[in-house]
Amino acid sequence: MEIANTINQFYSKFPSPIKIYGQRFFNRIPNAFIYGGSYRQLRASLENSQHCSKDEIRAKQFSELKRIISEYYAKSRFYSRFYAKHGFSPEHLKDWSDIEKIPLIDKSIVRTQTRNLSIPLPFREIVFLSHTGGTSSPMFFPETMKARIFERAFVDRFYSWHGLDEEEPKVTLKGIGMMPGQSWFYSPFLKSTVLPFLEISIEQLKKYAPVIQRIKPKAFVFSYPSLVYSYARAIKKGFVPKPASIKMIFCSSEVMLPYQREEIEEVFGIVPVNYYGQNEKVSLIQECPYHESHVIPEYGITEILDQENKHVTEEGQIGEIVGTGFLNRAFLLIRYKTEDFAIKGPDRACPCGLPYDRVINIEGRSGDFLRTDNGIFLSPAMLEFTVDHMSHITDIQLVQTSIHQVNILLCPDVDFEEKDAEELVMELRKRTKDRIKFELKIVDSIARPLNAKKRLIISELDQSASDFFET
Numbered sequence: 001m002e003i004a005n006t007i008n009q010f011y012s013k014f015p016s017p018i019k020i021y022g023q024r025f026f027n028r029i030p031n032a033f034i035y036g037g038s039y040r041q042l043r044a045s046l047e048n049s050q051h052c053s054k055d056e057i058r059a060k061q062f063s064e065l066k067r068i069i070s071e072y073y074a075k076s077r078f079y080s081r082f083y084a085k086h087g088f089s090p091e092h093l094k095d096w097s098d099i100e101k102i103p104l105i106d107k108s109i110v111r112t113q114t115r116n117l118s119i120p121l122p123f124r125e126i127v128f129l130s131h132t133g134g135t136s137s138p139m140f141f142p143e144t145m146k147a148r149i150f151e152r153a154f155v156d157r158f159y160s161w162h163g164l165d166e167e168e169p170k171v172t173l174k175g176i177g178m179m180p181g182q183s184w185f186y187s188p189f190l191k192s193t194v195l196p197f198l199e200i201s202i203e204q205l206k207k208y209a210p211v212i213q214r215i216k217p218k219a220f221v222f223s224y225p226s227l228v229y230s231y232a233r234a235i236k237k238g239f240v241p242k243p244a245s246i247k248m249i250f251c252s253s254e255v256m257l258p259y260q261r262e263e264i265e266e267v268f269g270i271v272p273v274n275y276y277g278q279n280e281k282v283s284l285i286q287e288c289p290y291h292e293s294h295v296i297p298e299y300g301i302t303e304i305l306d307q308e309n310k311h312v313t314e315e316g317q318i319g320e321i322v323g324t325g326f327l328n329r330a331f332l333l334i335r336y337k338t339e340d341f342a343i344k345g346p347d348r349a350c351p352c353g354l355p356y357d358r359v360i361n362i363e364g365r366s367g368d369f370l371r372t373d374n375g376i377f378l379s380p381a382m383l384e385f386t387v388d389h390m391s392h393i394t395d396i397q398l399v400q401t402s403i404h405q406v407n408i409l410l411c412p413d414v415d416f417e418e419k420d421a422e423e424l425v426m427e428l429r430k431r432t433k434d435r436i437k438f439e440l441k442i443v444d445s446i447a448r449p450l451n452a453k454k455r456l457i458i459s460e461l462d463q464s465a466s467d468f469f470e471t
């Protein structure tokens, strides 16, 4: 990630015309050429597998599961000990129903066992450092170059379902941190121009509007729903022009709330498309052209488990997303609890013809907006970036009680020190331009609703759409 940030920073300093012509040029180089044989092979195999039967897909998944379990049982110090402790061994996997015998792992295991979990790979495999998401301290883990290339193949097939060509100009509205002096940049990996937002404000949207007008993007891709929504609000209020070139909107990283979807549809005249994944690459859920969310089985095994860790069986039942990723050979997470939730969809076939299971709704990063009296909004995912990089925190929640007051509930871990808290409050004050008083409360635990996603921000202020940009 550090390398990627440095590259992005470097790109962002180029003059605008170079960035604009650069992206037009780079977009035209096919991914099949850039990423080589393993990308082409996977693309071809994904084209075929989307026409397989459910049974064929399941059989392939099961043999892949058996293969990775055997490999990791033999080579990973963590898995061999952990499975032995729970009385599980690879021979217990005889058919699909045995999957429930495999012990579950969670974020705390990944946090404490990173070294033991990973396995050594041949030298030719290039490995990066990636990190977990969520509202506790992040954990860095190895990720192969191939895993990133494979992920591209899944994204490109997804675009093809919706008629978006990889060559077309694209823009990404993302809540990511910026270094001083950094501005928007073209990401060759996403093949998209990234407009970073530290916060949502009219000034920021107005600054980016001319860039969008010049790039003439066919689509917003990998964009935060909260940012596309705020862009729609700004268009409606006449602060920025509506980009006529936009024909598709692909959102990810946050849950799209119903009022956001409505506003986006009304202003752009486009039904947005959702994409769900995690940095850990264990589960992928993509929307088809009929706006049904499909679980992508070639990417990994996605299970939805109830509170007793049993598979939900009825349509409409909610459960936690538990994923087993197939992509990252250096660090495979097997039956990993994502702390995100989904509702089981209908078993009947989807009109799109894809043989993939459906979910109805996903609860990932969610919560209210934090806001200041001078018109700044911060979405949970945007603030998670701040919280993610703090040390020694096991859980956190921000409760906004008035426009000038936020209470921070914080569960520390054993290594927590006063300076961690000071650092956090300082960062939050910076992000809210010193308009909010933060009061820190150290707590043992934070009450969470059962069977639902943790909410980072709870706001007692009016969150309705009519309030946005009217302070």
Ligand SMILES: [Zn+2]
Binding pocket: 288, 289, 290, 291, 292, 294, 350, 351, 352, 353, 354
């Ligand atoms: Zn479908």
